[in-house]
Amino acid sequence: MKRKATKLIHPVQPKEPGVLPHFGAAKTPLYASSTYIFESAEAGAATFALQQGRALEHEPAPFNYARLGHPNLVQVEGQLVALEGRERGQIGGMPDEALAFESGMAAITTSVLALIKPGSVLAYTTPIYGGTIQFFKDFLEPWGIHCYPLRQGQPTESHDSAPNPIPDILYVETPANPTNEQWSWDRLRTWVDQWASNGKRPVVMADNTYLGPCWQHPLEEGADLVLYSATKSMSGHSDLVCGACVGDASLVRRIRSLRNKLGNTASPFTAWLLSRSLETVQLRMQAAQSNASILAQRLGQHPGIQSLAYPGSGAMLSIWLNGGEEHRIAWRFLNSLQCVQQAVSLGSNESLACHPASTTHSAMDPKERKEFRITDNLIRLSVGLEDVEDLWEDLQQALEQAFAAG
Numbered sequence: 061m062k063r064k065a066t067k068l069i070h071p072v073q074p075k076e077p078g079v080l081p082h083f084g085a086a087k088t089p090l091y092a093s094s095t096y097i098f099e100s101a102e103a104g105a106a107t108f109a110l111q112q113g114r115a116l117e118h119e120p121a122p123f124n125y126a127r128l129g130h131p132n133l134v135q136v137e138g139q140l141v142a143l144e145g146r147e148r149g150q151i152g153g154m155p156d157e158a159l160a161f162e163s164g165m166a167a168i169t170t171s172v173l174a175l176i177k178p179g180s181v182l183a184y185t186t187p188i189y190g191g192t193i194q195f196f197k198d199f200l201e202p203w204g205i206h207c208y209p210l211r212q213g214q215p216t217e218s219h220d221s222a223p224n225p226i227p228d229i230l231y232v233e234t235p236a237n238p239t240n241e242q243w244s245w246d247r248l249r250t251w252v253d254q255w256a257s258n259g260k261r262p263v264v265m266a267d268n269t270y271l272g273p274c275w276q277h278p279l280e281e282g283a284d285l286v287l288y289s290a291t292k293s294m295s296g297h298s299d300l301v302c303g304a305c306v307g308d309a310s311l312v313r314r315i316r317s318l319r320n321k322l323g324n325t326a327s328p329f330t331a332w333l334l335s336r337s338l339e340t341v342q343l344r345m346q347a348a349q350s351n352a353s354i355l356a357q358r359l360g361q362h363p364g365i366q367s368l369a370y371p372g373s374g375a376m377l378s379i380w381l382n383g384g385e386e387h388r389i390a391w392r393f394l395n396s397l398q399c400v401q402q403a404v405s406l407g408s409n410e411s412l413a414c415h416p417a418s419t420t421h422s423a424m425d426p427k428e429r430k431e432f433r434i435t436d437n438l439i440r441l442s443v444g445l446e447d448v449e450d451l452w453e454d455l456q457q458a459l460e461q462a463f464a465a466g
């Protein structure tokens with residue numbers, strides 16, 4: 061059986077005896093076709109029957125319509141399955157454990173919506189990505205879904221009984237954007253077991269965007285589904301917006317069915333470009349991690365830094381600057397950067413820095429921002445693949461500028 065790095069590079073090819081796939085192209089071409097021709101009416105009918113879970117009376121056509129499936133989607137979803145170390149099953153031509161979407165938010169919203177009904181309860185770890193919390197608060201709650209936050213200190217560690225009410229979905233983000241706050245999987249599993257023994261086991265979903273697909277595998281930690289903004293380290297070049305969901309085949313089937321209806325399936329171009337990026341994701345993430353760990357170690361000793369959170373792997377640093385909890389010094393630091401780019405998003409090959417309190421997490425309740433340490437002196441740094449000495453020189457001079465002006 062092939063190993064992960066090999067599976068990421070060698071795509072699943074359609075095989076016909078004596079015919080080279082894709083006319084012999086070494087790489088799967090971009091299939092810019094919205095619809096697919098049936099050899100017969102029987103084959104067309106069988107393709108729809110397959111998608112709808114009905115009995116087949118004829119051999120189905122490989123594809124029917126690009127919103128429902130296309131060759132580039134099959135390839136990228138196969139890579140997503142490999143990346144999470146899952147065994148590849150098939151529904152028709154499609155991997156049955158992975159889905160690619162047109163954005164990370166499409167993956168999150170579609171997956172949650174597919175698994176709730178009126179009156180459902182969702183519990184979520186805090187802090188959490190700004191767009192996700194807005195979806196919970198501005199959309200789900202008005203529609204009657206009770207969403208409640210889980211806080212690290214509650215219940216106390218000594219009486220760590222699972223919170224109430226029992227959720228239908230436990231939504232986890234660890235480490236969390238933007239503070240690198242970490243939740244213990246042991247603790248979360250204990251709660252899930254307690255909830256299960258009290259009558260209901262929630263579906264566990266984990267947004268693994270922040271650490272990325274190489275250093276943590278939530279499916280091995282007890283999650284049923286792992287979600288990604290594939291816009292980040294999976295794409296890795298700031299040239300694509302896309303999302304992914306991988307996990308339990310029966311849940312994935314329900315989410316695919318909603319994706320087909322909402323129509324946020326990754327397009328051929330999105331899937332093709334993500335597929336190319338996934339071939340190098342492990343190498344890119346190792347190099348970024350190596351830069352990040354050097355910078356974390358050096359920044360941690362810099363007198364301008366009040367505190368720093370780095371989980372020991374990955375490429376995301378949370379940096380709290382000295383000089384009080386207000387934005388003046390943080391903004392001067394950002395405005396002084398010359399090599400690191402000042403932008404939101406993360407996980408790219410260029411380093412990016414942002415001020416979460418006034419950007420990605422600015423729509424949050426200010427009291428909650430403070431409680432979760434998303435303070436005005438917090439900088440989020442996504443470390444890229446530049447020469448680490450250039451990055452270090454840039455960070456040093458920006459820190460100097462930030463404090464020089466007094």
Ligand SMILES: Cc1ncc(COP(=O)(O)O)c(C=O)c1O
Binds near residue numbers: 189237302303
């Ligand atoms: C942790 C996390 N989850 C989800 C998203 C949303 O992804 P997208 O912007 O691809 O929709 C982001 C975006 O920054 C994120 O950081």
